[in-house]
Each structure stands twice: as C-alpha cells, then as structure tokens.
Amino acid sequence: KQEVTQIPAALSVPEGENLVLNCSFTDSAIYNLQWFRQDPGKGLTSLLLIQSSQREQTSGRLNASLDKSSGRSTLYIAASQPGDSATYLCAVKEDDNAGNMLTFGGGTRLMVKP
Amino acid sequence: GAGVSQSPRYKVAKRGQDVALRCDPISGHVSLFWYQQALGQGPEFLTYFQNEAQLDKSGLPSDRFFAERPEGSVSTLKIQRTQQEDSAVYLCASSRGFGVFTDTQYFGPGTRLTVL
Numbered sequence A: 001k002q003e004v005t006q007i008p009a010a011l012s013v014p015e016g017e018n019l020v021l022n023c024s025f026t027d028s029a030i031y032n033l034q035w036f037r038q039d040p041g042k043g044l045t046s047l048l049l050i051q052s053s054q055r056e057q058t059s060g061r062l063n064a065s066l067d068k069s070s071g072r073s074t075l076y077i078a079a080s081q082p083g084d085s086a087t088y089l090c091a092v093k094e095d096d097n098a099g100n101m102l103t104f105g106g107g108t109r110l111m112v113k114p
Numbered sequence B: 001g002a003g004v005s006q007s008p009r010y011k012v013a014k015r016g017q018d019v020a021l022r023c024d025p026i027s028g029h030v031s032l033f034w035y036q037q038a039l040g041q042g043p044e045f046l047t048y049f050q051n052e053a054q055l056d057k058s059g060l061p062s063d064r065f066f067a068e069r070p071e072g073s074v075s076t077l078k079i080q081r082t083q084q085e086d087s088a089v090y091l092c093a094s095s096r097g098f099g100v101f102t103d104t105q106y107f108g109p110g111t112r113l114t115v116l
Helices: none
Strands: A004-007 A010-014 A019-025 A030-038 A044-051 A056-059 A062-067 A072-077 A086-094 A102-104 A108-113 B005-007 B010-013 B019-024 B031-037 B044-050 B053-056 B065-068 B075-079 B088-095 B111-115
Touching: A004 A086, A010 A019, A019 A030, A019 A086, A019 A108, A030 A062, A030 A072, A044 A056, A044 A062, A044 A072, A072 A086, A102 B031, A102 B044, B005 B088, B010 B019, B019 B088, B019 B111, B031 B075, B044 B065, B044 B075, B075 B088
Parallel strands: A010 A108, B010 B111
Antiparallel strands: A004 A019, A019 A072, A030 A044, A030 A086, A056 A062, A062 A072, A086 A102, A086 A108, B005 B019, B019 B075, B031 B044, B031 B088, B044 B053, B065 B075, B088 B111
16 A cells, blocks of 8 residues: 655744755555645645656746655755745555545645744 | 635534535546545545546545535535544545546645534
C-alpha cells in the first residue's frame, strides 16, 4: 500500500526566506505527483503537477522536483511571503488503471511571519 | 458556478443520526471523488465515480457509508447512524477525464461534520 510522508509537519519562518518542503512515497510506480495548498476552511488548490516522466515543474516562486526512483519530491518556495501561510499537501496518483484516487501526505503547516 | 460546490458547509449531528452530504461537480466532469480529512491529517480516499458508475469504493470505512451519483452529475454521500469517529471534513473533487487520463482534480470547500 502506498504511503506518503511529509516533513516537517509544521514550519515557521520569517518573511523573505527561501524554504523547502519534503515529500516521500514508498511505491515508486506513480503516474504523477501533485502539490496542493489548503487554506483554513477551504478546499485544496492545485499548485503544481509533475508527471512521472518529468523532473520538475515551476510556477512563479514555486518549484517542485521529483525523483521517482528514490520516492522523493520537494517543493521550493522562494522569497516567502505572509500570504504563503497555509497547509501544503503532496499527493501521488499511482500507475494503475484502477487507481484513480490520490494518496495524500499529512501536510506541512507553514507560517510565514511578517 | 465555475468550481466544485458542496453543501452544507457545516453539519452538526447527534450520534446515531443519519446525514447526507451533497457535491456539485464542475459541469461536464466525468470523474468524481470523495475524500475524508480528519483534523490535522491529509485527505483519505473514500470512493470514485466515473459518470454514474461507482468504480471504486474501497476507501469507505464501513457499510454505514453510502455514496451515489444517479445521473452522472450531482453526488450524495450518506452516513447512517453517525458515530463520533465520523467527525471530519468531507471533500469532493471532480476531474475532466478518467482512467490513466485522469487529470487535475478540482476540490470543493468541503463539509465539516461534527458528531456529538
């Protein structure tokens, strides 16, 4: 059974710092990996989706990398801002026709202090 | 609306009551998913529909949980005889495709269920 782990569980940084969130998964047979943002009381917003054949994806100040063989992904946030404060979740979709669902990690709660 | 909507946003139930949670996916989306998110944890898969067909219900925790999507659009998650451990946020997501072509899942705001 696929297991996804995110480290750290919580992170507090001053505004302007660059930071890295980590995600690991136990079964490397994945179809893709997504990073989501979740704000309190709201649903999940997809930030970046990396296909299994890709190594990284970038969107603005966000960069996500994928090392499928080692079961790891990182989300890099440059020049963090207070508005980045949220919970960040990574999720994998397995390489299986029947496995359409996403398997999520427990999330990293990020607080960026002004 | 342009996004996935869910109702009610908040539901308080007494232990033993039945509840029904509604999801309106994005129009035209083939795939619909239900997830359960306990406090401080990531979402966990409950069930998956392709149009009106429920293709995967392996994540439903017990036979008290039942989901349907009779016309291939709106879906309802029903929980019978609620228990305290059912307290969680229930998230619905939809995506345009299906199978290995399932693309980005768009999530609704969730329904927060509290069982007293």
